[in-house]
Amino acid sequence: MTDNPSPVRRHHWIVRLTHWATAVVLAGMIASGLQIYQAYARFGGRGGPYLPSPFDGTHFPHFARLGGWLAGALNWHFALMWPLVALGLVYVAYLVKSGEWRALLFRARDVPGAIQMAKYYLRLRADHPPQGKHNPLQKLAYTTVIVLGVLAVLTGLAIYKPTQLSWLTTLLGGFQAARYWHFWIVWIFVGFTITHVILVFAVDPASLRAMLTGWYRGRFPSHD
Amino acid sequence: MTERGRPSLDRRALVKLGIAGGTAAFAAACGWDGGNLVRPALLDWSRVNDWVGEKIFFSPTRLARTYDPAERSASLPSYFISAMTPMLEDPPSWRLRVDGLVAQPLDLSLDDLMRLPRVSYTVKHHCVEGWSAIASWHGVPVSAIVERCRPLRSARYIGFASFDAGYTNGWDLASAMHPQTILAYGMNDNPLSPAHGAPLRLYSPTKLGYKLTKYLVSMTFTDRRPGGYWEDQGYPWFGGI
Numbered sequence: 001m002t003d004n005p006s007p008v009r010r011h012h013w014i015v016r017l018t019h020w021a022t023a024v025v026l027a028g029m030i031a032s033g034l035q036i037y038q039a040y041a042r043f044g045g046r047g048g049p050y051l052p053s054p055f056d057g058t059h060f061p062h063f064a065r066l067g068g069w070l071a072g073a074l075n076w077h078f079a080l081m082w083p084l085v086a087l088g089l090v091y092v093a094y095l096v097k098s099g100e101w102r103a104l105l106f107r108a109r110d111v112p113g114a115i116q117m118a119k120y121y122l123r124l125r126a127d128h129p130p131q132g133k134h135n136p137l138q139k140l141a142y143t144t145v146i147v148l149g150v151l152a153v154l155t156g157l158a159i160y161k162p163t164q165l166s167w168l169t170t171l172l173g174g175f176q177a178a179r180y181w182h183f184w185i186v187w188i189f190v191g192f193t194i195t196h197v198i199l200v201f202a203v204d205p206a207s208l209r210a211m212l213t214g215w216y217r218g219r220f221p222s223h224d
Numbered sequence: 225m226t227e228r229g230r231p232s233l234d235r236r237a238l239v240k241l242g243i244a245g246g247t248a249a250f251a252a253a254c255g256w257d258g259g260n261l262v263r264p265a266l267l268d269w270s271r272v273n274d275w276v277g278e279k280i281f282f283s284p285t286r287l288a289r290t291y292d293p294a295e296r297s298a299s300l301p302s303y304f305i306s307a308m309t310p311m312l313e314d315p316p317s318w319r320l321r322v323d324g325l326v327a328q329p330l331d332l333s334l335d336d337l338m339r340l341p342r343v344s345y346t347v348k349h350h351c352v353e354g355w356s357a358i359a360s361w362h363g364v365p366v367s368a369i370v371e372r373c374r375p376l377r378s379a380r381y382i383g384f385a386s387f388d389a390g391y392t393n394g395w396d397l398a399s400a401m402h403p404q405t406i407l408a409y410g411m412n413d414n415p416l417s418p419a420h421g422a423p424l425r426l427y428s429p430t431k432l433g434y435k436l437t438k439y440l441v442s443m444t445f446t447d448r449r450p451g452g453y454w455e456d457q458g459y460p461w462f463g464g465i
Contacts, residue, residue, distance in 0.1 A: 040354035047298035047357070068257025070353065071458035075266040076258070078273045078460070162350060163288045163430050163465045164281040170289075175348065175356050 010133070010207075010216035012098065018091040019211055023193075025087065028080045030186055031066035035073035038065075043180040051180050081156065088149050103133045106143040110136035131220055145192050148185055155182035267458060274462035282464050284398050288429030291346045296412060297357035300349060302419035303433075305453065306389045309418050310439045318423055320407070324383070324445035327374035334409060334423050340364040340372075343406050347429040350465050361427045362410030366400045366443075369407065375445045383450035384426055384437035393426070393437045394450030399464065402430050407440065435463040 011019075038059045044050035067073025095101040106114075113136035119125040121137075129135065134142065158169040158178035172178040200208050206218025258266055304310055312318050320337065322330035346360040366382075375397070382395045399405060405428040409416050416422045421438025428436065434454045444450075455461045 036354070040351070045297055045348075045356045045358065046300060071454070072257040072263070072266070074352070074460065075270050075458060079266055079269040161277075161281050161465055162348075164283060164286065166289050175350065179354060 006221070007215045007217040008221045009214060010210040011214050012094065012100075013214065014090065014094045015100075016211055016214060018087045018094075022084070022087045022091070025080050025084045026189065028066055028076060029084055030189070031064060032073040032076035032080065033183075033186060034060040035065040035067045036070060036077060037183065039070045043183070044176050051176065053180070053183075055183075078160075081153075085153060088153070092146070104139055104142050104146075106136065106139040110139055114140055128219075133220070135220075141192065141196070145189070148188055148192075152182065152185045152189075155179075155185065158182075263458075270458075270460050274460060277460075277462040277464040278396060278398070282399065282430070282462075284402055288347050288404055291348065291358050293346050293360050293413075295358050296346065296360060300357045300359050300420070301351075301355075302417075304388045304421075304438060305391050310386075310388045311418050312387070312423065315423060318441075320424060320440055321442040322369060322373045322444075323442065325376040325379035325447060326445050327376065328372065330369070330373050332369075337364050337407060337409060337424065340368045343404075344410075345404060345429075347404070349429075349433060351433045352459065352463070360412050361406065361408045362413075363406035363408035363424075363427065365403060366405045366407060366426075367403065369443070370401060373445070378447045379445035381446050381449050383442075383444040383446055384440060385442045385444070386421075386437050386439040387441050388439040391437065391439070391453045392450065393435050393452040394455065394461065395426075395435070396462070399428065399430060399462075402428060404429055430464060432463040432465055434459060 037055075041058055042050050042056045043053055050056065065073070067076045095104065113129065113131075116125065116129045117131075117135050117137040120128055154168065155172055155178045157165055158172045159175060159182060162169040162175045162178075169175055169178055172181065204218050204220065206216060210216035210218070257263060302309075318334065320330075320332045322332065341364060342362065343365050344360065344362045346358060349357050349359060380397055382397065382400050384393045384395065386392065405426070408421075408425050408427040409423060411417070411420055416425060421440070424440045425438040426436045426440065435452070449461070452461070455463075
C-alpha cells in the first residue's frame with residue numbers, strides 16, 4: 001500500500017451500515033430465491049414456449065439455498081424484502097440529502113474518463129488515470145447496481161402481485177418475463193459482487209478498511 | 225477512537241469478530257429452514273405480509289386481465305392431495321352445504337347452482353411454484369351465494385371444505401365477494417373434470433392456486449380465521465396476487 005500519512009473521512013456511518021446490512025440481506029434474498037426457483041425451474045407458461053435459459057431444470061446445491069422448502073423460502077424472501085427495500089431507501093435518501101450522489105452518479109461527461117480507465121485495466125495505458133473519490137468506471141458500476149436494485153424490486157413486485165399490479169407486470173413483459181428478469185438480475189448482482197471484491201483487493205485494499213471504519217488511507221484520497 | 229484515523233485495537237478486534245461471526249452465521253444458515261427459533265418469527269411476519277396483501281394491495285373492484293379463449297394453454301396440471309383422483313360415488317346426491325353464521329343455510333344441488341347467475345372468463349392461473357397457465361372458467365359468483373344465504377354481521381371469513389382427503393381453505397369475505405371469485409362447475413367450455421375438482425371448485429384470478437379449493441362440499445361462514453391445508457404448513461394465508 002502506498003504510504004499516505006493523512007487519513008480522510010470517507011464513508012458516513014449510514015453508508016457503512018447500509019452497505020454491510022444490504023450484503024447480508026441480499027445473500028439471504030438470493031439463497032431463498034434459489035430455493036423458490038427450483039419449484040418451477042424454467043421460464044414460460046405451462047406447455048411453453050419457454051424463454052431461453054441455461055438454468056432450465058437446475059437444482060442449486062443445498063448450501064446455496066435458504067428456507068428448506070418452498071413455503072419456508074417464500075417466508076424468508078417475503079420477510080427479507082422489507083429490510084432490503086428499507087436499506088435501499090435509507091441509502092438513496094442519504095445520497096440525495098448529503099449531495100454524495102454527485103460522486104457516484106455516472107453522467108455523460110464521465111464517458112471519456114471511463115474509456116481511459118478501461119484502457120488502464122486492459123493494459124493499454126500504463127499509469128492509473130487521476131481520479132476523485134471514485135473513478136468513472138466505479139461510478140458506472142455503482143450507478144448500474146442501484147438501477148439494478150430498483151429493477152429487482154420492481155420485477156419482484158410484478159411477480160408478487162401480478163393481478164393487483166397488472167400494469168407493472170404488463171410493463172415488464174408479463175408474469176413469466178418478469179420472473180425471468182428477476183432471476184437474471186441475481187446473476188448480474190453476483191457478477192458485480194465478485195468483480196467488486198476482486199478489485200478491492202487488487203487495486204485499493206485500503207477501501208475495505210474505509211468501508212468498515214469510515215477512514216481512508218490509500219492511493220485515492222481526494223474528494224469530488 | 226483513540227486517535228484521529230486510527231481505529232483502536234478493540235474496535236479492530238470487534239470488526240474481525242463481526243466478520244467472522246457473520247460469515248459463520250451465514251454458513252450455518254445455508255440450506256436451513258430457520259429452525260425452531262426463526263421459523264415462528266417468519267410465520268408471524270408472514271401475517272404482516274398477509275395484512276399488507278389484504279389491506280393495501282387487494283382491491284375489491286379491480287378485475288384481473290382476461291384473455292381470448294384462443295390463448296388458452298395447452299395444458300393445466302391437475303392436482304389433489306388424495307392418492308387417487310377424488311371421485312363422487314353418487315354424483316346426483318352431491319350437495320353444496322352453505323352454513324355457519326348465516327341467516328339462511330342452504331343445501332344446493334349442481335342444478336340449483338346452474339340456475340343462478342353465470343359468469344365466464346378466461347384468465348391466467350398463477351401457481352405458488354411459479355408456473356402459470358391460461359384457462360376459461362364457468363360458474364356462479366360467490367357473491368350470488370352470499371346474497372341468498374345472508375351472512376350475519378359477525379361473519380368475516382368463509383371456510384371451504386372438500387372431499388379431497390380433508391383439503392380446506394380459509395378466505396376473507398372481501399376476496400370471496402370479488403366479482404371474479406366464482407364456484408366453477410365448468411372449465412374450457414366443458415363440465416369440470418374430476419382431475420380439476422368436479423363437481424364444483426372455487427376459482428379466482430386474485431389468489432394463488434392453492435387457495436382455490438376443489439371437490440367442494442361446504443362453505444361455512446365464521447368469525448374466526450379458518451386455517452387451510454397448505455396454510456397450516458407455512459404457506460401465506462392470504463395468498464393474494
